[in-house]
Amino acid sequence: MTVVLRVLFGLVLMLGCGLSAAxxxxxxxxxxxxxxxMHLALLGSEEVEVLGLTTVxxxxxxxxxxxxxxxxxxxxxRTDVPVVPGALHPLVNTxxxxxxxxxxxxxxxxxxxxxxxWVEETAQALPRYYGPNDPVEISWGLPRTVPxxxxxxxxxxxxxxxxxxxVTIIEGGPMTNLALAQRLDPEFASLAQELVYMGGSxxxxxxxxxxxxxxxAREFANSPRRExxxxxxxxxxxxxxxxxxxxxxxxxxxxxxxxxxxxxLMAKIEAVAPPALAELLEAWPTGFPLWDEIAAAVWLDPSxxxxxxxxxxxxxxxxxAAYGDTLSWRPHYEPGLGEQLADVxxxxxxxxxxxxxxxxxxxxxx
Numbered sequence: 001m002t003v004v005l006r007v008l009f010g011l012v013l014m015l016g017c018g019l020s021a022a023x024x025x026x027x028x029x030x031x032x033x034x035x036x037x038m039h040l041a042l043l044g045s046e047e048v049e050v051l052g053l054t055t056v057x058x059x060x061x062x063x064x065x066x067x068x069x070x071x072x073x074x075x076x077x078r079t080d081v082p083v084v085p086g087a088l089h090p091l092v093n094t095x096x097x098x099x100x101x102x103x104x105x106x107x108x109x110x111x112x113x114x115x116x117x118w119v120e121e122t123a124q125a126l127p128r129y130y131g132p133n134d135p136v137e138i139s140w141g142l143p144r145t146v147p148x149x150x151x152x153x154x155x156x157x158x159x160x161x162x163x164x165x166x167v168t169i170i171e172g173g174p175m176t177n178l179a180l181a182q183r184l185d186p187e188f189a190s191l192a193q194e195l196v197y198m199g200g201s202x203x204x205x206x207x208x209x210x211x212x213x214x215x216x217a218r219e220f221a222n223s224p225r226r227e228x229x230x231x232x233x234x235x236x237x238x239x240x241x242x243x244x245x246x247x248x249x250x251x252x253x254x255x256x257x258x259x260x261x262x263x264x265l266m267a268k269i270e271a272v273a274p275p276a277l278a279e280l281l282e283a284w285p286t287g288f289p290l291w292d293e294i295a296a297a298v299w300l301d302p303s304x305x306x307x308x309x310x311x312x313x314x315x316x317x318x319x320x321a322a323y324g325d326t327l328s329w330r331p332h333y334e335p336g337l338g339e340q341l342a343d344v345x346x347x348x349x350x351x352x353x354x355x356x357x358x359x360x361x362x363x364x365x366x
Contacts, residue, residue: 025047025049026048026049026168027048027049027159027163027166027167027168027193028042028048028049028050028169028299029050029051029052029053029054029155029156029159029167029168029169029170030042030050030052030054030170030172031053031054031055031056031086031156031169031170031171031172031173031177032053032055032056032058032065032171032172033055033057033058033062033065033112033172033173033174033229034059034060034068034173035053035065035068035072037261037292037293037361038172038292038293038296039069039072040072040076040273040277040360040361040364041293041296041297041300041356041357041360042296042300043073043076043081043364044360044361044362044363044364045300046363047300048300050078050081051081051159051163051167052081052082052148052155053073053081053082053083053084054084054085054152054155054156054177055069055084055086055152056086056152056174056177057087057088057089057090057112057113057132057176057232058112058113058173058174058228058229058232059112059113059173060112060113060127060130061088061113061130061132062086062087062088063085063088063132063136064130064136064138065173066085066147067138067140067142068140069083070083070143070144070145070147071138071140071141071143071280072140072280073145074143074145074276075274075276075277075279075280076274076276076364077276077277078364079145082147082148082150082155083145083147083148084148084150084151084152084155085147085148085150085151085152086152086176086177087152087153087176087177087180088132089132090176090232090233090236091176091179091236091239092233093232093233093234093235095111095113095114098111098114099114101319101323104321105321108231109219110228111228112228112232113130113132115127115129123211123212123215123287124215124285139283140280140283152180152181153177153178153180153181153184154181154184156177156178156188157181157188160191160192161185161191165191165192165193165246167191167193168192168193168194168195168196168299169192169194169197170197170295170299171196171197171198171199171295172198172229172291172292172295173229173232174229174230174232174233174236174237175197175199175229175230175236175237175239175240176233176236178195178236178239179233179235179237180236182239182243189240189243189244190244190245190246192245192246193247194245194246194247194248194249194299195240195245196248196249196251196295196298197229197240197248197249197251198229198251198252198291198292198295199227199229199237199250199251200227200229200230200237200250200252200315200326201220201224201225201226201227201230201252201253201254201326202224202225202252202326202344202346203224203254204217204224204252204254204257205220205257206257207257208257208258208260212260212287213260213289216257216288217257220253223325225322225325225326225327226324226325227252227324227326230315230324230326231323231324232324234316234317234323234324237315238314238317241313241314241315241340242314242337242338242339242340243340244340245340247343248313248340248342248343249295249343249345250311250313250342250344250345251291251294251295251298251345252345252346253291254345254347255346255347255348256290256291256294258347258348258350259289259293259294259348259350259353260287260288260289260290261286261287261288261289261290262286262287263286265286265357265358266281266284266286268354268358269281269357269358269361270282272358272361272365273361273362273364274364274365277361277364290353290357293353293357294345297348297352297353297356297357298345300356300360301352301356303349303352304349304352304353305345305347305348305349306349307345307346307347308343308344308346309343309344309346310342310343310344311329311342311344312328312331312333312334312339312340312341312342313327313328313339313340313342314327314328314337314339315327327339328344
């Protein structure tokens with residue numbers, strides 16, 4: 001073989017390996033009502049290709065979530081990832097109807113974008129209340145970049161059709177965008193590889209012995225089947241739960257009560273983050289359970305799951321006291337109305353979870 005041929009052959013091998021590595025990455029869309037360590041872990045993993053971030057109203061309005069996502073990507077040095085705005089309102093539920101519901105069945109602990117006051121004294125600061133059409137102001141400062149000229153549901157449909165059987169949806173907020181995508185395209189769920197979502201509640205218990213953990217656990221003492229992401233848009237959750245996904249992994253509140261974003265953990269993450277991101281993380285509130293981060297971790301490394309169960313899962317849309325409550329059945333006991341069998345995560349390895357977060361965020365500095 002001549003020198004020229006050997007050089008050409010080597011270039012072909014190098015190019016082929018590069019293409020193979022890119023093709024071998026696990027494709028994911030992150031659909032969420034905020035921007036947090038879940039996003040950073042997936043963005044920093046060398047095994048993952050994040051196709052886009054889609055936003056939805058939940059903890060705050062979708063237009064504000066979009067701004068947070070843009071600023072977060074700027075700080076992480078990942079402005080190559082598109083941010084696609086999603087649903088501003090739930091399918092059926094409204095702020096006014098939720099307030100009326102509370103007069104009959106009791107006050108909700110957390111209402112996200114609809115939150116105007118704490119019912120009782122709590123360690124967490126009350127976020128400022130905004131209406132859905134108020135000018136966008138966020139504590140991180142306004143983004144320099146702009147969102148994609150697209151709609152979240154359409155974007156997700158287009159991606160699963162472009163990469164059939166290859167795209168995982170990781171959901172960390174209400175499921176409004178997913179339900180809209182399924183209704184627009186009945187093949188949407190079946191074309192995705194997998195759905196992993198943080199939502200639902202089975203029987204959580206306070207695990208960590210500190211006042212902040214007790215604040216979060218109090219919500220479940222008398223309402224063990226209620227969880228915020230589902231309660232915002234139960235109709236969307238029901239549509240999604242009955243859609244023909246190839247695989248569903250449910251991360252309910254239950255495993256999160258044994259986790260916490262402590263100042264010590266945040267300091268370790270800041271130490272490995274790129275400078276702009278580390279500066280942003282310095283102002284990040286701590287004390288919260290690692291809700292969405294568990295969803296990212298169990299997908300990245302299933303060995304972080306210590307306990308789980310296969311259950312049929314659905315959500316109540318009855319307008320009474322159980323509106324939005326989690327429904328579940330062991331196989332053979334489900335009503336057979338389209339519920340899908342899911343892998344339900346009940347306990348995770350906290351140390352492994354924290355290690356994974358530190359390692360993946362460090363990838364953003366490379």
